Amino acid sequence: MRYELYYWPSIQGRGEFVRLALEEADAVYVDVARLGRRGVPALMRFLEGRAEGYLPFAPPFLKAGKPVIAQTVNILLFLGPRLGLVPKAEATRLWAHQLQLTISDWLVEVHDTHHPLGGAFYYEDQKSESKRSAANFTAVRLPKFLGYFESVLRREQGGWLLGKRFSYVDLSLFQMIAGLRYAFPQAMARLEPKYPRTVALHDRVALRPRIAAYLASPRRLAFNQHGIFRHYPELDL
Amino acid sequence: MRYELYYWPSIQGRGEFVRLALEEADAVYVDVARLGRRGVPALMRFLEGRAEGYLPFAPPFLKAGKPVIAQTVNILLFLGPRLGLVPKAEATRLWAHQLQLTISDWLVEVHDTHHPLGGAFYYEDQKSESKRSAANFTAVRLPKFLGYFESVLRREQGGWLLGKRFSYVDLSLFQMIAGLRYAFPQAMARLEPKYPRTVALHDRVALRPRIAAYLASPRRLAFNQHGIFRHYPELDL
Numbered sequence: 001m002r003y004e005l006y007y008w009p010s011i012q013g014r015g016e017f018v019r020l021a022l023e024e025a026d027a028v029y030v031d032v033a034r035l036g037r038r039g040v041p042a043l044m045r046f047l048e049g050r051a052e053g054y055l056p057f058a059p060p061f062l063k064a065g066k067p068v069i070a071q072t073v074n075i076l077l078f079l080g081p082r083l084g085l086v087p088k089a090e091a092t093r094l095w096a097h098q099l100q101l102t103i104s105d106w107l108v109e110v111h112d113t114h115h116p117l118g119g120a121f122y123y124e125d126q127k128s129e130s131k132r133s134a135a136n137f138t139a140v141r142l143p144k145f146l147g148y149f150e151s152v153l154r155r156e157q158g159g160w161l162l163g164k165r166f167s168y169v170d171l172s173l174f175q176m177i178a179g180l181r182y183a184f185p186q187a188m189a190r191l192e193p194k195y196p197r198t199v200a201l202h203d204r205v206a207l208r209p210r211i212a213a214y215l216a217s218p219r220r221l222a223f224n225q226h227g228i229f230r231h232y233p234e235l236d237l
Numbered sequence: 238m239r240y241e242l243y244y245w246p247s248i249q250g251r252g253e254f255v256r257l258a259l260e261e262a263d264a265v266y267v268d269v270a271r272l273g274r275r276g277v278p279a280l281m282r283f284l285e286g287r288a289e290g291y292l293p294f295a296p297p298f299l300k301a302g303k304p305v306i307a308q309t310v311n312i313l314l315f316l317g318p319r320l321g322l323v324p325k326a327e328a329t330r331l332w333a334h335q336l337q338l339t340i341s342d343w344l345v346e347v348h349d350t351h352h353p354l355g356g357a358f359y360y361e362d363q364k365s366e367s368k369r370s371a372a373n374f375t376a377v378r379l380p381k382f383l384g385y386f387e388s389v390l391r392r393e394q395g396g397w398l399l400g401k402r403f404s405y406v407d408l409s410l411f412q413m414i415a416g417l418r419y420a421f422p423q424a425m426a427r428l429e430p431k432y433p434r435t436v437a438l439h440d441r442v443a444l445r446p447r448i449a450a451y452l453a454s455p456r457r458l459a460f461n462q463h464g465i466f467r468h469y470p471e472l473d474l
Binding site: 121151 | 286291292293294304306307308310311314315328331332334335338339342345346349353354355357358366369370373374377378385388389392
């Protein structure tokens with residue numbers, strides 16, 4: 001199968017959670033919107049309802065032959081068993097999906113640190129609100145999410161979120177830690193010692209041969225101030 | 238199967254999307270936290286990691302025999318085929334799930350109209366921010382989501398989101414319209430004429446015998462100012 005990933009071409013964003021799974025599995029895929037001038041118009045054709053198949057609300061979406069599947073966690077639910085990145089048993093797949101959904105909720109809260117009033121307003125027009133939102137995030141919500149995943153790793157043992165079995169959710173937790181280090185270096189430096197299993201998981205993912213190769217390649221976009229993880233020093237006190 | 242639903246006892250909230258599916262299917266279930274004084278402690282036992290099974294991050298979660306499944310959309314993914322509320326084919330189940338995930342994103346934006354800075358601050362301490370957030374929601378985001386679901390109903394035909402086949406996603410879209418009417422009566426009165434298929438779907442769901450009986454029963458909590466849908470007149474201009 002040759003997969004087609006449709007996502008905005010200049011940010012890691014939600015697409016990155018899919019890219020990491022495709023890269024780890026050495027899947028054949030095209031990152032359509034990054035192919036050149038025709039990339040974004042190809043993506044827009046789906047969003048505007050001018051393409052065949054089920055209508056996506058927003059990127060990312062994945063074309064896998066005929067089906068067009070949208071919503072990051074849904075794409076991973078679909079890809080997981082096909083790429084060998086989750087066990088086949090339904091109970092385990094639902095558990096992996098549940099963890100991925102919690103990561104997705106966490107990601108929304110990261111986004112809301114710099115856009116608490118929504119994407120319609122520039123950061124500069126919601127800066128004081130962002131400061132309040134980010135202060136609560138780094139003091140309360142960030143430890144809560146980190147603590148949750150640390151507890152899961154402690155309970156399940158084996159070093160991965162599903163225990164001994166590596167899965168796509170580990171790739172997503174890696175991405176969260178990488179992004180949070182970019183966005184909130186001070187808060188993370190202070191917090192990380194309390195969550196050794198989570199940090200160790202991040203480091204082990206980064207060393208996986210295909211992930212290491214991907215991170216060193218031009219296919220990995222750099223974090224930047226247009227993505228979900230943004231570094232504003234005033235929000236990281 | 239006798240299901241146990243764990244959710245906060247005094248609000249519809251996210252639990253309501255699960256309740257509606259259980260009610261429509263005439264499933265045998267217990268709404269544990271509403272059973273009396275021992276209800277909420279029973280729920281907390283899971284959240285605090287003192288119970289068997291996979292650790293939930295937050296309610297709602299569902300105990301289905303031994304498995305404990307958390308995250309609203311994940312519970313519906315699990316229940317859908319078991320309750321006969323979604324077709325069995327994988328492609329259709331993923332499509333239903335994708336729609337449910339988009340409803341879930343929409344619900345977060347509804348919540349953020351009255352808590353843009355997060356749940357840690359009282360509404361009264363983020364009232365001016367809420368006004369900006371809600372104004373953008375009713376002017377831009379609400380029409381966007383309504384327009385999306387109207388487009389899906391137009392494309393798929395048959396009157397339900399999956400076409401001719403009724404599913405749990407229709408129950409969830411019903412709940413969104415009901416909640417939005419409670420929270421934003423003026424904005425909805427203005428917008429609804431543009432989305433006739435969506436409004437018709439709401440009305441048809443409300444007339445389904447088991448749903449009608451449920452809505453008239455004491456099991457259906459009233460909307461109130463502690464839930465996700467809240468009516469603050471100053472946010473509905």
